[in-house]
Amino acid sequence: MEKVDVAIIGGGPGGATLANILASRGISTALVERQKDFSKEFRGEGLMPSGNEVLEQIGFNLDDVDYRKVEEINLFYKGELEANPEIEFLKKGELRWVSQPQLLEKLIKNASGFDNFIFYRGYKAQDLIYNEDRVDGVLIASGNHEVSIKAKVVIGFDGRTSMVRRKLKFEVKEYKLQPDVLWFKIPYPKKFLPGSQAFFSLFPKSFLVAVPVYDEKLQVGWIIPAGSYGELRKKGQEKWIQYIKEKSPKGFADHLQKCLDEKLISDPFILKMTLDRVKKWNKKGALLLGDAAHTMNAVGGQGLNIALRDAVVCANHLVPLMSGNPSSASLDKAFDAIERERISEVRQVQEIQSRPPKFITLSEFSVQLIVPILRFVFRFNFMTALREATIKRMSRGFSEVKLKI
Template structure:
């Protein structure tokens, strides 16, 4: 049986926030898109811990896409970031104090975000065909240029022919591998992995605060969820989950209680088995070239970051917002679109790479600070956090690359979209 053939101007591989945002932005501009999503939307799954943290700049980008009003009812606003080290608070940041238009991060369940982006895309003038589940297995080509994707679906094989193929398929990107763009990528393993889980939210905790708890060389993130629970990211030594599991579930509960005694009861009640947890292998990936003729990478496929400060979703949204208008202008070239698309993709990398590099550097600094274990090093860490907390200029310098990279200070106007979503 011959393959089915579908044609579009752009084929987006990957239906996460970045891929969906790009499809929406292109459809708003009237461009035709085919989006391939590997996950079956009709099937449920066990615990899956995908990025839910959306920075103030992410809120700005969603507002620019016309999607913020769609999702604000599902979002949970965060007002503070606090860090406790050895049982003492060493940093307490209030987001309302920053001189930006969009100031508050939100916790937003990814299913709600993806559903809103999909619904908005369906209303746009540019047609968007979604194939799900569909797994990209090969790139189509004419000479050195990629001309589309061959994908497997439950109904057979589909060939998607497109002027440009976008790999928005995550940290283990198939498009990156098939295109050869990953051949010179530099993968850096961090010293720690993260065990993710969700627990009942402690009654005496402020539900609008991000918390980091540190004790010696151990630390954990505690992030409020829109569903009323708390999302916990416990750092363990690289490859240390096997040893932790061998010690039993009570060892995990004790480790959490040692960092945050307030969650001890929640850990006993809410942590029933290892199936309630998920392990995220922590590494960063730097890809020297994000594009080749007929193909470009976006989000984690182009620049895998660590989960510190929740940067993955936000950089994927920023990539999509930057790339879409560049592609629209290139596609308007008609017969010359191939060369114009190549130039557009190079411009996109040049514009986005500095912000990604700043976030990566900030994350690596934070990872090193978190893992300082010696008494003298821990004292230095606490002194650094207190110094940052005491200086508004330092707070802005340290946190702006993570939370406000696309905003300029000075505009304290609070738009309607910035009112509390809950």
């Protein structure tokens, strides 16, 4: 049996960051990650200034990590450019598409420099351990090797399929109508998108998002109605690529055809988007954070950044407590305070994230009505202040998050 102050389940960006802060402040910390290789887990890579600020606060810089800046975003409809808004943080090169496996390896390496940190790589958390009705540990296993970790605090930073959320039957508020995303990568189209540009392309009942990523590739996400991939797969890749080409700007369509001819399209994979949050973030002495507490979809590249910010707020509350011998009541009070400090930002982001997926339920007729409105929003000066206020909050955060300990 291992004994620690804090056991964190999930070595994603949130869990790895929290482990770093706690271990560096002298708190014995166990981090449990089911994957041996971080690239096996798909997660968002768009690092906003709000997330980068957290990494800077823990003394981490991105020098040894591959990333690519995204400097412009274009909006296309029926192959025509509808908007190319001036966005301040993009112009400054502050949106970075960061290799998550490299970022996580570097965070783990940093934490491993502290004697009181232990990393269980390739161990899956199987169940929670209780003392009477309160969680006071976690049972983990790698193959046949089981370890019981006893901890004063157990944190579920275990993402959208959270075991902790499931086992403790947390009550969930769900945003319905979340679509699927068909992901694939192609070489970056240098001729069509000089520099480092992302784009959105609106189709009837679906839309395309394409972002330049660190390995000289373009990551393409086709947002489609939930459950529709089965039909597409039956038709075959050439058919659905043909559909995307017909609706896309010519330069991109030509590039896509070339990639198809030269077999340069990576194997596509389908991912169900989820957007929800638990109604209360702690139960029976266990705390949920990051996607485990509030699963984020891909809209606006927020989830990674929100998880990093959860980690800082959690550390601010836990570190002063853990240096003593905290009572259950004082821990529960701290968990409530963490939720109170984070919920407003999470709620506002999720409201914004819930809007674009509704777009794909619209008919072509409705889309034709909406596109002029979008054009209006992007082109007219008096809309600029409103647009910029939202972009500022989405990029720099809705609340201030500072490491105080």
